Structure formats: C-alpha cells, structure tokens
Amino acid sequence: MAAASPDKGQLQGRSAIVTGASRGIGLATARLFAAEGAHVVLVGRDAGRLDAAAASIGAAATAVAGSVEDTDTIARATDAALAATGRIDVLINNAGGPPPDGPLVAMPMRDFDAALSLNLRAPLLWIRAAWARSMREHGGAIVNIASIGGLSAPRAMGAYATAKAGLLHMTRMLAAELGPAIRVNAIAPGVVRTDATAAVDYDAFARILPMGRIGEADDIADAALFLASARSGWITGETITIDGGTLIQTGRLKRGWQDDYGKGED
Structure with missing residues (x-):
C-alpha cells in the first residue's frame, strides 16, 4: 500500500466510489483513499474477493458486488x-x-460492442448517476482510468484501444459540461503489475523503459489521490500518462527488444 501523504487526511469526511476495486489498481486506490480519511465504496463482480478487499480496509469500506x-x-x-x-x-x-x-476489420461486432459497453458506456452511466444523485448539488471529482492504448495503436487490441480513446475524449467533454463544480480527469497507465498483465515478461519489458521498472498499482493510486484532492483544484479535462516512459520510446523499441532478445539487425 502506498504511504499516506505528509498531510494525511486529504479526503477526510468524504465519500468515494471505486469500481473494479477487488484487486490491482482499484484496490490500491481504495486503500489509499481510506488512509486519507474517505469512506470508500468498493465495486466489483467477484463478491468473495470484494468482501475480502473491503475487510482488509476495515470500517471505512463498503463492498457492493455486481457488474459495473x-x-x-x-x-x-x-x-x-x-x-x-x-x-x-x-x-x-x-x-x-x-x-x-x-x-x-475482422472481429465480431459483438466483441466490439462489449469493449465499448465496459470501457466507455459503463463509465458514463456511473458519472450520470453520481451527478444526478449528489455532484450536481455538491460538486465533486471524477477520475477515469483509461490506458496508453487510448493514446497509441497497440497490436491486436483495436476495440479496447478505441474504447479507451473514447473515454479520454469523453473526459474532456464532461469536464467542459460539468465545470466548475465538478472536475473530470483521466489517467492513462502503461503496463502495471496486476493480474490482468500477468502474461507480460515484466523483467524484459522493464529493461527497455527509461524508468527501468514496471508500474505498480500504487503508482496509479497516488495519481488518483492527487486528482481527487484539492491539490489539483485547477485541473480538469486532463489526462496524466503514467507509463514509465513507454510512449516516448517510440522509434527506440526496436533496438531495445533486439538488445534483450538478440534478434534482428539495425
């Protein structure tokens, strides 16, 4: 768990909802927010895992199991x-x-629709509900966790990347619509050590990154806390890319992979 900031209590007395919170980035964010004084509602599909996650946080957490x-x-x-x-x-x-x-051009349209539903439509549903039930009157902060896939063209991930690109633009649209009382920002993570990226060769990938390491869930949680707190009070409609320098390696990846695996020629 990321250490609480020096001025612990940045979210004291506030309420936060974190979706996909049973593990990985969501759980790290929920834990950090609770450490900063928030009551956190954890949302996820796996009821058993979600209950265990909430129990690990304590009385400051409530688990709500179900599909987002x-x-x-x-x-x-x-x-x-x-x-x-x-x-x-x-x-x-x-x-x-x-x-x-x-x-x-080849995927079944049902798969494309599923990617849009989970990664773009569902976040909008949550934002609309938060706005209608509280934020319209009281204000608030919204953070959309996207992906560097939405800023690039990852191989064989066309539907996911397209949906995440849509989420980044929807972030800007909603920031314009909902300000000044509601701030809407996004984070675009690179490869983070979670169950979802377990197939990645972390050591080999880390060697080609300027930062020399894979991202951790706490790296993203720390940025989410910044965007949710008063410290980012004049920031809205923005995307913070947290990828260890992955995107700036464009044009350099070829040599990096050759060095790691001894394949190909310059």
Whole structure:
C-alpha cells in the first residue's frame, strides 16, 4: 500500500466510489483513499474477493458486488456512498478490460460492442448517476482510468484501444459540461503489475523503459489521490500518462527488444 501523504487526511469526511476495486489498481486506490480519511465504496463482480478487499480496509469500506454495466449495481453503490456521508464526493471509474480482441476489420461486432459497453458506456452511466444523485448539488471529482492504448495503436487490441480513446475524449467533454463544480480527469497507465498483465515478461519489458521498472498499482493510486484532492483544484479535462516512459520510446523499441532478445539487425 502506498504511504499516506505528509498531510494525511486529504479526503477526510468524504465519500468515494471505486469500481473494479477487488484487486490491482482499484484496490490500491481504495486503500489509499481510506488512509486519507474517505469512506470508500468498493465495486466489483467477484463478491468473495470484494468482501475480502473491503475487510482488509476495515470500517471505512463498503463492498457492493455486481457488474459495473448493471444499473442495479450503480444504484446500490450510490446508495451506500450516500448512506455513509450524505454525498458522493469522488468517483473513480477503474473497471475495464479487453474482451476477446483483434483487428477491427475482422472481429465480431459483438466483441466490439462489449469493449465499448465496459470501457466507455459503463463509465458514463456511473458519472450520470453520481451527478444526478449528489455532484450536481455538491460538486465533486471524477477520475477515469483509461490506458496508453487510448493514446497509441497497440497490436491486436483495436476495440479496447478505441474504447479507451473514447473515454479520454469523453473526459474532456464532461469536464467542459460539468465545470466548475465538478472536475473530470483521466489517467492513462502503461503496463502495471496486476493480474490482468500477468502474461507480460515484466523483467524484459522493464529493461527497455527509461524508468527501468514496471508500474505498480500504487503508482496509479497516488495519481488518483492527487486528482481527487484539492491539490489539483485547477485541473480538469486532463489526462496524466503514467507509463514509465513507454510512449516516448517510440522509434527506440526496436533496438531495445533486439538488445534483450538478440534478434534482428539495425
């Protein structure tokens, strides 16, 4: 767990909803927010894992199991946040992921629709609910967890990357629509050590990055805390890229991979 900031209590008395919170980035964010004084509503599909995650945080956490695409889940989670503090101060749209993916011109449209539903439509549903039930009156901060895939063209991930690119632009649109009382920002992580990236050769990938290491869930949680707190009070409609320098390696990856694997020629 990331250490609490020197001025612990940046979210004291506030209520936050974190989707995809049973593990990885979502759980790291929920833990940090609770350490900073927030009551956190954790949302995820795996009820057992989610309950264990909430129990690891303690009384400052409430678990709401269900699909983030389900309006009933959204209603129960917003109810829980309102019951805890009377408001919804922070929403972290973290749940997402690639369904079966591949070239856009060849994939079944049902797979493309699934990617849009989970990664773009669902975050909008959560934002609309938070706005209607609390933020319209009280204000708040929204952070959408996207991906550097939304800023690039990763191979065989066309639907996921397209959905994340849409999420980044929707962040800008909503920031324009909902300011000044509500701030909307995004984070675009690179490869982070989570269950979702377990197939990645972390050591080999880390060697080609300027930072020389793979991202950790706490790296993203720290940025989410900054965007959710008053410290970013004049920031809205922005995307923070946290990728260890992955995107700036464009044009240099070829040599890096050759050095690691001894393949090819300059």
